[in-house]
Every structure is written in structure tokens, then in C-alpha cells.
Amino acid sequence: MDKIKVMTIFGTRPEAIKMAPLVKELESREEIESLVCVTAQHREMLDQVLKLFSIKPHFDLNIMKNKQSLTGITSRVLEGLEEIFEEVKPDMILVHGDTTTTFGGALAAFYKQIRVGHVEAGLRTFDKYFPFPEEMNRKLTGSLADIHFAPTEGSKNNLLREGVKEEDIYITGNTVIDAMKVTVEDNYIFENEELNKIDYKNKKVIMVTAHRRENWGEGIENICKSLKTIVEENEDVELVYLVHLNPVVKDVVYKHLSGHERVHLLSPLDTKETHNLMDKCFMVMTDSGGLQEEAPHLGKPVLVLRNVTERPEAVKAGTVKLCGTDVNVIVKEANSLINNEEAYKAMSKAINPYGDGLASRRICDAILKYYGRYKEEVEEFQVKYINE
Numbered sequence: 330m331d332k333i334k335v336m337t338i339f340g341t342r343p344e345a346i347k348m349a350p351l352v353k354e355l356e357s358r359e360e361i362e363s364l365v366c367v368t369a370q371h372r373e374m375l376d377q378v379l380k381l382f383s384i385k386p387h388f389d390l391n392i393m394k395n396k397q398s399l400t401g402i403t404s405r406v407l408e409g410l411e412e413i414f415e416e417v418k419p420d421m422i423l424v425h426g427d428t429t430t431t432f433g434g435a436l437a438a439f440y441k442q443i444r445v446g447h448v449e450a451g452l453r454t455f456d457k458y459f460p461f462p463e464e465m466n467r468k469l470t471g472s473l474a475d476i477h478f479a480p481t482e483g484s485k486n487n488l489l490r491e492g493v494k495e496e497d498i499y500i501t502g503n504t505v506i507d508a509m510k511v512t513v514e515d516n517y518i519f520e521n522e523e524l525n526k527i528d529y530k531n532k533k534v535i536m537v538t539a540h541r542r543e544n545w546g547e548g549i550e551n552i553c554k555s556l557k558t559i560v561e562e563n564e565d566v567e568l569v570y571l572v573h574l575n576p577v578v579k580d581v582v583y584k585h586l587s588g589h590e591r592v593h594l595l596s597p598l599d600t601k602e603t604h605n606l607m608d609k610c611f612m613v614m615t616d617s618g619g620l621q622e623e624a625p626h627l628g629k630p631v632l633v634l635r636n637v638t639e640r641p642e643a644v645k646a647g648t649v650k651l652c653g654t655d656v657n658v659i660v661k662e663a664n665s666l667i668n669n670e671e672a673y674k675a676m677s678k679a680i681n682p683y684g685d686g687l688a689s690r691r692i693c694d695a696i697l698k699y700y701g702r703y704k705e706e707v708e709e710f711q712v713k714y715i716n717e
Contacts, residue, residue, distance in 0.1 A: 340370030406433030451484030502684030
């Protein structure tokens with residue numbers, strides 16, 4: 330019997346982190362011929378993850394350009410994948426989440442009538458401009474997908490409300506939890522020496538990332554003002570801000586926060602450094618989507634610097650709190666965690682609503698079942714909340 334030809338397609342670091350354990354699981358299945366195509370929508374940060382997980386792509390579109398536009402990314406993905414699909418003729422492609430590579434990959438496969446599997450399917454904010462362009466990338470990909478790998482029951486319910494057939498949806502958990510089994514280490518020594526000098530035991534170290542498009546301008550200004558106030562009001566706090574390289578973000582951050590002895594402004598770290606910093610820190614403040622999934626796995630409270638989130642499960646679990654970009658709200662919520670031990674304990678309870686480290690296995694089982702090669706029922710991920 331011929332092997333099922335499955336091609337994973339991704340182009341950014343967040344996608345790569347979450348697809349890497351799935352690639353490894355696909356490679357382990359005798360019934361599957363696993364192929365990897367990267368678009369390199371982000372070049373350097375993508376390569377870091379490929380190296381970490383020892384993944385060598387079969388195809389590399391290398392589309393990244395200086396000051397690239399969403400239109401340019403989409404068109405280069407479509408044109409590049411058309412040639413590859415004509416050559417390889419995969420049975421199914423797998424795309425992840427909500428990037429422009431994801432939408433472009435799904436659309437290119439649709440044009441060639443190739444099956445599409447959507448990993449991390451069904452997340453929604455129900456506002457097409459928040460986050461932008463991710464919300465519509467994810468929704469449009471869902472319209473093109475044949476099989477949907479929803480990380481949570483809430484994501485599945487979103488898909489059902491949009492008319493997706495229940496038999497085409499599998500609740501798998503999030504593959505990022507699979508990845509963290511590899512990346513987080515006890516007694517980790519950072520490659521970045523500045524991080525090794527921080528006293529994680531006696532200082533309350535806050536890890537920060539904030540760079541999303543919808544926060545550019547006033548949002549980033551307010552976030553930085555909040556962070557400065559938090560550090561100045563709490564002598565036991567140290568701040569590690571992983572500053573995005575885009576000048577729209579970087580210039581504002583350095584204007585407000587550079588020169589403070591308890592503020593460390595660092596360039597983005599590679600995946601392993603980031604996950605281990607998260608493991609050692611006191612709490613996380615971010616507008617990132619992925620960190621909302623990763624930090625609860627490590628029992629770290631997260632203050633989300635956005636008004637809405639497509640990941641409400643952690644809010645329900647109590648490990649994540651939405652703060653928006655209002656200075657007073659951010660400072661109040663951060664100070665509560667810093668100075669109120671009970672408030673901190675309530676948010677740091679290690680309930681992870683996003684996975685148990687077996688998502689990649691479930692996805693592969695579901696693919697085999699789709700093609701009639703797996704006869705048993707696919708075991709789905711379930712989470713029980715404390716208050717249930």
C-alpha cells in the first residue's frame with residue numbers, strides 16, 4: 330500500500346515551534362511520507378527553530394524581503410507553492426494557525442484540489458481586524474480546510490457554529506506543549522550572559538513582549554509607561570523586555586525604558602532561551618498569542634496587553650487576565666500579583682487548558698483515520714477546570 334504523502338508548510342518562528350513536534354511524529358509513522366516546505370516568511374528566526382529540532386526542509390521558498398507587504402507575501406507563497414505542488418503532488422498539506430503563509434498555503438492547495446489539514450484550528454476573536462491580519466487568515470483557512478485540528482473544545486465549538494461538520498474536527502490539544510517537553514530544561518544556563526546574571530530567586534522577574542500591529546502607536550506608548558511605573562514602584566521587580574526589531578516598536582521602547590538598572594532590553598531570543606526564561610520568571614506580560622498558551626503550562630500568570638483574545642480558555646482557567654493597554658489597569662493588575670501572594674497563587678496554579686504533550690500523536694492518528702489506515706477512535710484532548 331502506498332504511503333500517504335503529507336507536506337507540512339510553515340514560514341515563521343511561532344509556526345515552526347508548533348509544527349516541529351508534528352514533523353517529528355509524522356516522520357515516525359511508517360504509513361506516512363513526510364515532506365517539509367518552509368516559505369521563510371521570517372528567515373533568521375525560522376532557521377533557529379529548524380536547527381533546534383534538527384529539521385531539514387525538502388523545499389525552501391525563501392520569500393522574505395525587506396519591508397515586505399502582506400500582498401507580496403501572499404503572492405510569493407501562492408506562486409512558489411504552485412510549482413512545488415505540480416512537482417510533488419502531496420495527498421494532504423498541513424498548515425498552522427493564522428499566518429499569511431498559512432492562508433496562502435491553504436489557498437494554493439485548494440487551487441490544486443489538494444486536501445488541507447488545519448493545525449490549531451477554530452480560534453476566534455470575532456473581530457476581523459483584531460488581531461490583524463491573523464483573525465481573517467485563520468478564518469479563511471478554516472473555510473478551505475478538509476480536516477480541522479482544534480486545540481480545545483471551545484475552538485471546536487467555534488467551528489461547529491460556522492457550519493463545519495463534527496466528523497471533520499478533532500480536539501487534539503496544542504502542539505506547543507509537545508514542543509516544550511524538548512525545550513525546557515532544569516538548571517538551564519542561558520547563552521545570553523545578561524540573563525545569567527539576574528537573581529531569579531530573590532527578584533520578581535517579569536518577562537515582557539509587546540509588538541502586535543494593533544498596539545502600534547498609543548498602545549505601545551501606554552504599555553511602556555505602565556512598565557516604567559511598575560518597576561519604579563516595586564524595588565524587588567526586574568523587567569526583561571524582549572524587544573521586537575521593528576523600529577515602530579523598538580524606538581518607543583528604548584525612549585521610555587532604556588537606562589534603568591532593573592530593566593533589561595534584549596533582542597528577541599531563540600525558542601529555547603525564551604521558554605527557559607519563561608520557566609524562571611515570576612510572571613509574563615505580553616500581547617503575544619503563543620505565550621498565553623505556553624506560560625500556563627509552566628504555572629506562570631499572564632497579563633495580556635490586548636483588549637480581546639482568541640484564546641479564552643486560559644482566562645476561564647484563571648491563569649490569564651486581559652488588561653488591554655490602559656496604563657491604570659495594567660499597573661493595578663501587575664501590582665496585585667507582585668504584592669498579593671494569594672492573588673499570585675490563584676493565577677499560577679498549574680492548570681493547562683491547552684494540552685498534555687500528545688497533540689502531534691492525535692493529529693497523525695486522525696490523518697491516518699481520514700485515509701482509512703487507523704481503525705480505532707482517535708483519543709481527544711480533554712481538560713477539567715478547577716471550578717467544574
